Amino acid sequence: MIVSEENIDGDIIELTNGAEATVRIEDGCVVKERIQKRYRLRELDERIRKERTKAESRLISEARRLGIPTPIIHDVEKSVIRMQYIPGMPLKHVINEVLSERLGELVGLLHTGGIIHGDLTTSNLILNDDKLYMIDFGLSFMNSAVEARGVDIHVLFQTFESTHHYYESLIEAFCRGYRRVFTGADEVLERVTEIEKRGRYA
Amino acid sequence: MKGTVLGIEGTAWNLSAAIVNEKDVIAEVTDTYSPATGGIHPREAAQHHAKYASTVIRKVLEEANGKGVTSSDINAIAFSQGPGLGACLRTVATAARMLAITFEVPLIGVNHCLAHIEIGRWKTPARDPVTLYVSGANSQILAYRMRKYRVFGETLDIGLGNAFDKFARNAGLSHPGGPKIEQLAKKSTNYIPLPYVVKGMDLSFSGLSTAATEALKRNSLEDVCYSLQETAFAMIVEVTERALAHTGKNEVLLAGGVGANMRLREMLDIMCTDRGVSFHVPEKRFMGDNGAMIAYLGLLMYNAGDILSIENSHVNPNFRPDDVDVTWLE
Numbered sequence: 001m002i003v004s005e006e007n008i009d010g011d012i013i014e015l016t017n018g019a020e021a022t023v024r025i026e027d028g029c030v031v032k033e034r035i036q037k038r039y040r041l042r043e044l045d046e047r048i049r050k051e052r053t054k055a056e057s058r059l060i061s062e063a064r065r066l067g068i069p070t071p072i073i074h075d076v077e078k079s080v081i082r083m084q085y086i087p088g089m090p091l092k093h094v095i096n097e098v099l100s101e102r103l104g105e106l107v108g109l110l111h112t113g114g115i116i117h118g119d120l121t122t123s124n125l126i127l128n129d130d131k132l133y134m135i136d137f138g139l140s141f142m143n144s145a146v147e148a149r150g151v152d153i154h155v156l157f158q159t160f161e162s163t164h165h166y167y168e169s170l171i172e173a174f175c176r177g178y179r180r181v182f183t184g185a186d187e188v189l190e191r192v193t194e195i196e197k198r199g200r201y202a
Numbered sequence: 203m204k205g206t207v208l209g210i211e212g213t214a215w216n217l218s219a220a221i222v223n224e225k226d227v228i229a230e231v232t233d234t235y236s237p238a239t240g241g242i243h244p245r246e247a248a249q250h251h252a253k254y255a256s257t258v259i260r261k262v263l264e265e266a267n268g269k270g271v272t273s274s275d276i277n278a279i280a281f282s283q284g285p286g287l288g289a290c291l292r293t294v295a296t297a298a299r300m301l302a303i304t305f306e307v308p309l310i311g312v313n314h315c316l317a318h319i320e321i322g323r324w325k326t327p328a329r330d331p332v333t334l335y336v337s338g339a340n341s342q343i344l345a346y347r348m349r350k351y352r353v354f355g356e357t358l359d360i361g362l363g364n365a366f367d368k369f370a371r372n373a374g375l376s377h378p379g380g381p382k383i384e385q386l387a388k389k390s391t392n393y394i395p396l397p398y399v400v401k402g403m404d405l406s407f408s409g410l411s412t413a414a415t416e417a418l419k420r421n422s423l424e425d426v427c428y429s430l431q432e433t434a435f436a437m438i439v440e441v442t443e444r445a446l447a448h449t450g451k452n453e454v455l456l457a458g459g460v461g462a463n464m465r466l467r468e469m470l471d472i473m474c475t476d477r478g479v480s481f482h483v484p485e486k487r488f489m490g491d492n493g494a495m496i497a498y499l500g501l502l503m504y505n506a507g508d509i510l511s512i513e514n515s516h517v518n519p520n521f522r523p524d525d526v527d528v529t530w531l532e
Contacts, residue, residue, distance in 0.1 A: 019440075019447035037443075038476055039469040040436040043393050118402055139402055 021138065025085055030071065032056075032138075034079040049079035052138070057081050059115055059140045066113040068106050069133040086133045092122035092163055097173040100160075102132050104177025107153065110134075112182050114144045120156040122163065146184070150191035153178075157192065203505045205277040208262070208301065209497025210255075212294035213286025213314050214338065215242050217251045219262040220493030221271060222501055227494045229265035230487075231258050241367055241377050242338075248289035255297045262493070276305055278509065280500020283311035284521030285340070291517035299512055308509035310500040314491075315340060315523040316351055318457035320502060321495035326482035328455045332445045334438060334470070337458035337491070338363035338378075341405060341438065343445045344523060346531065353524050354445040355403035362434055363460045365407035369430060372415040373423055383427045384463050390428035394421050400437050403444060410434060435466045439473050452479040459490040502530035 021034045034049040057076045060083070064070045071083040091099060103125060110117060117124075118139030126133045143149075156174075160167040179185040203224045211218045220230035235250035237243060263273055281298035284291055302309040319333045332345045332354070341357040360368070363380060370379020396413050399406040414430045442454060454474050460466065467483060474481040488494065503509070506529040 019444045037436075037440070037473070039439050039472040041393055041432045044395075044398065044432060044436060047395070048398060141401075 026082075028085055029074060029082050030085045032081045032083070046079075053079045053081060056137045056140065057083075059137045059142075062113065063110055063115055063134065063137070066109050066115070068109055069128075069131050070137075071133070071135060086126045086128050086135065088126040088128035088133070090123050091125035091127060091132065092159070094127050095122055095164060095170060097169055099127065099132065100170040100173040101177040103156075104174040104179075105181045106132060106134060106177075107156070107174075108178045108180065108182035108185065111144075111149050111152070111184070111188070114142050116141055116143045116148045116152050118152065120152055121159040122156075123159075146187055146191050149184075149188045150195050153188065153192050154195045157196075203501070205501055205504050206271060206275050207278045207280050207310070207497045207500040207504055208259075208276050209280040209312070209493050209495075209500045210259070210294050210298050211282050211314070211317075211491050211493045211496045212251045212255075212290050213282050213284070213491060214290060215247055216491040217254055217258055217294070218491065218493035218496075219258045220497045221262055221266045221276070222494055222497040223271075224501065227497075228269055228271050229262045230492065230494050231261040231265060232493065233258050237377055239376075241371060242287075244287045244289050247287060248293045251290055251293040255293065259297065259301065273305060276307060278302075278308045278310050278500060278504040279305065280310040280312050280496050280503070282314045282317065282496050283515070284518035285314060286517075286519060288517065288519045291519060295515060295517050299515060302512070308504065309512060309515055310503050310508065311510045311515055312496050312499045312503065313521055313523050313526050314496075315342065315344070316526060316528075317495035317499040319344065319351065319455065320499045321488050321492075322455045322457050322482065322484050324498055325484045325488050326455065328453045328480075328482040330451055331453035331455035331482065332442060332449060332451050333455045333457055334442045334461075335457045336362045336438060336460035336466075338367065338460075340458065341407070342523070343403070343438075343441050345445060345449045345451055346528070347449070349528050349531075351523050351526070351528065353522070354448065355405065355441040358401065358404050358406045359408040360411070362407055362438065363458075365411040365434065366430070366460075369411045369414045369426075373418060373426075378459075380460060380463065383431060384465065386424050386427040387431045387465065390422070390424040392425045392428065393432060394425055394429040396429050396433045398433055398437060400440055403441055405437050405441060407434060431463070431465055435463075435469050438466075439469045442470065443473050443477065446477060446479060454479060454481050456481075456483045457489065461489045462486060499530075506530040 021032050023032045037045050057073050060070045073083050075082040124136045160170050206223045208221050215235045218232040221228045233254045235247045279298050279302040281294050318335050335342045339361045341362045343355040344351045367379040375382045397409050414426050417426045471481050508529040
């Protein structure tokens with residue numbers, strides 16, 4: 001999900017149209033709606049969209065309780081979440097070593113709390129004043145396994161490598177922050193190296 | 203591209219040899235192992251291949267001869283190097299090595315999954331598709347990027363066909379279970395909730411198969427078959443759609459034996475229509491395991507100079523498609 005400032009001129013704006021959900025701004029709020037899939041049996045489709053919407057909103061709130069800035073949930077109804085709109089710049093346009101270290105701390109907090117983000121890219125972090133917000137928990141789930149944490153970070157490092165030429169120093173800075181707040185960091189970062197060698201990217 | 207290649211497929215139950223050139227499939231002969239009871243027994247399948255390999259190869263050479271292509275026209279021998287059942291792979295590899303030495307032509311080791319994709323690109327208008335490859339043992343969503351066919355999603359345990367076959371055996375249906383499940387599913391519209399397991403881009407089918415077997419205790423066979431199909435197919439169509447969104451590609455290609463299922467095709471067709479992308483299905487003979495696909499990818503690799511020495515022609519039962527450096531595409 002990419003939310004950037006040039007998108008917020010009108011009242012209702014389509015921000016993204018991914019495979020699963022549409023995200024729009026309505027009355028200053030972000031409205032994320034999981035769209036109906038005609039190929040899926042109606043009953044099954046409704047069950048899945050409802051379950052995932054509930055799980056996502058729960059994890060967004062849980063992450064904030066862990067100390068990670070996330071949007072405030074205003075309302076959840078069936079397959080629609082209404083939440084706070086976070087203005088600011090996607091991290092991918094403004095990333096530097098200081099912010100990467102801060103991101104390491106946030107991911108460390110998230111993993112300490114047993115949450116896997118599932119789609120950690122620099123587009124899913126918004127810099128608002130001095131605060132780094134984490135958004136789009138659409139693929140998030142609860143898991144405390146080293147492997148799941150490793151994959152989470154591996155995905156992030158891949159976006160570093162594909163979009164920032166000084167990625168090595170960003171990775172180093174991230175690891176400093178991650179190690180500072182999360183006691184299991186070393187084992188996870190070792191696993192990240194191993195996942196890279198396996199050659200399968202998510 | 204030019205040349206004539208003899209290819210042999212034998213990763214599981216189907217033993218099939220074919221001769222192709224750049225224009226078409228010249229000859230193809232298949233002999234299928236069918237278990238008297240239960241599923242595929244790996245040793246028995248390999249014994250079947252060993253018993254019939256010489257017959258199948260002799261027949262395919264005769265058939266080609268009748269069309270004016272003789273063994274001296276053959277430029278290379280291709281075989282499915284993996285993934286597959288080890289004993290079956292070794293049997294077919296032995297036959298292929300023997301032919302390459304006898305005819306004094308190069309040997310080519312083909313990845314079975316990629317052969318499914320390439321024959322689909324040959325026999326349909328699809329050029330740069332997201333491929334959904336679903337068979338007994340394999341369930342993968344692949345697309346080409348930077349000299350590799352990348353796996354964007356795959357099963358974390360067993361293949362979809364395998365999950366159906368396992369359920370079918372438990373329900374007392376004979377192998378292969380898929381076609382029987384499809385027929386029974388047509389008699390129901392009563393959906394029983396079953397576990398829908400999509401983890402990011404990956405899938406899991408073993409729990410679904412077990413849950414469907416459990417559901418038989420309280421529900422009719424027709425209702426369970428219907429619910430099993432609806433759940434499993436929705437899962438793979440969802441991941442296929444995600445791969446489309448992720449890669450920005452605008453074609454879907456269906457490959458593998460499970461692709462014969464009409465309900466799966468219907469669901470993919472609806473998804474593709476709603477997304478505004480095209481949907482391609484090769485004719486049935488090129489969907490399941492076949493010798494033509496091995497010979498055809500062999501031909502592509504032969505033209506790219508991608509050949510094996512006998513010493514390096516070991517089979518690989520876990521041969522991943524994303525381990526292959528694609529030499530035959532720009």
